[in-house]
Amino acid sequence: MSEQKSVLKAFGGVKGLVLGSIALAGFLAYQSWNRGSSQSAMQQLGADLGLSYEQSGTRPKLNGRIDDVGVRIEVTTQGPGSSTSSSQFFTRFVLSPEGGPYGRIVGASLRQSIIGEFSDDERISSGDPAFDEAVFLYGEPGNILPHLNAAGRAAVLAAVDEDWNLDGYTWEWLEAGRINDSGKVRAILDIGLNAARATRVSGDTEAALAAIAESDPEAGVRSAAAGMLAGAPTPSMPAIASAPAATARVPDPPKDVESAIAALEDVGSPAAIEAAIYLAAQGDGRKEVQSELMMAVGNPEWEPRIIEALATLGGPGPLMMLRTVTGEHEAAAKAAIEAIEARE
Secondary structure, three states: OHHHHHHHHHOOHHHHHHHHHHHHHHHHHHHHHHHHHHHHHHHHHHHHHOOEEEEEOOEEEEEEEEOOEEEEEEEEEEOOOOOHHHOEEEEEEEEEOOOOOOEEEEEOOHHHHHHHHOOOOOEEOOOOHHHHHHEEEEOOHHHHHHHOOHHHHHHHHHHHHOOOEEEEOEEEEEEEOOOOOHHHHHHHHHHHHHHHHHOOOOOOHHHHHHHHHHHOOOHHHHHHHHHHHOOOOOOEOOOOOOOOOOOOOOOOOOOOHHHHHHHOOOOOOHHHHHHHHHHHHOOOOOHHHHHHHHHHOOOOOOHHHHHHHHHHHOOHHHHHHHOOOOHHHHHHHHHHHHHHHHHO
16 A cells, blocks of 8 residues: 555656646647648648558658659658657658759758868859859759759759758758648648759750850859850859867767766767767767767768768668768768668
8 A cells, every 4th residue: 555655656646647647648649640640641642643652650651753753752760770669750752853953952051051061072153142142052063053044043942941952863851740731741842843843954954054154144153154165164162161170089988878978068079979979879869969970970080980870870860961971981971871771
């Protein structure tokens, strides 16, 4: 009897136990509703657009083509392994058009600025100052600029404003959580489709450049296109000032999880990076861990171990970061990407 009283006391008495049970029931009911609503929204959208619907556990997925653009919409997870109990759900859109640009196109957000600080890639200038302020372009100019006429730039601006980005040939969009509104899914999809279609070039890219050089409303864009046609170097953007490099001495690894979490408080320090690597090896993918790993990508002192840590965590975020790795460790990053994709 005394043991039962102790248990009740720990939960705040009978009233506390009842309230706790109600709260738990409410949370579980919400989770069930959220899953069901997301699946219903995806099924409805698939039926409307002619996309095939699949489901793995509680994760729905749509696949197919809309006109000539490959489309994949999926609910996926980010976290240790594949256990949904310790993972965060994300909704991801992937568009694979034909005849589009090849490179990286991202919005000039704080996160992308951090990536840029540690990237060996040189930003390309489109010649349109307002566009270049809002959008970061990386890659070979000949693979990107012919696709960015006035209509293409307008569509890309709208897309990056909604967090779409181009990686290779593929347009991607990622957001934490499930989307329960098929109308919202359709609206986001339409913005991405518009960017994918508006940046396609059918046929000769030289002819596309010639059209831009002749009639683009922006003088700087016309000049950049004419220079490319004449074989002149394409202007690049000024380099982003990089953060101070980590000190040469690598600190000792943390002794335990508690000390590693404490070390994360010194953001950007060698000790914090070492702590993030340690915690990632334990399967701890908390936001602070991923932030430290993200900021250290591109730093040759840390990059091989950062790649290994990101490969251990897996998920959309680490995959996105691994795709930014170039140069000496690019092969290791690609191997890590393949390993993550094989697990998912």
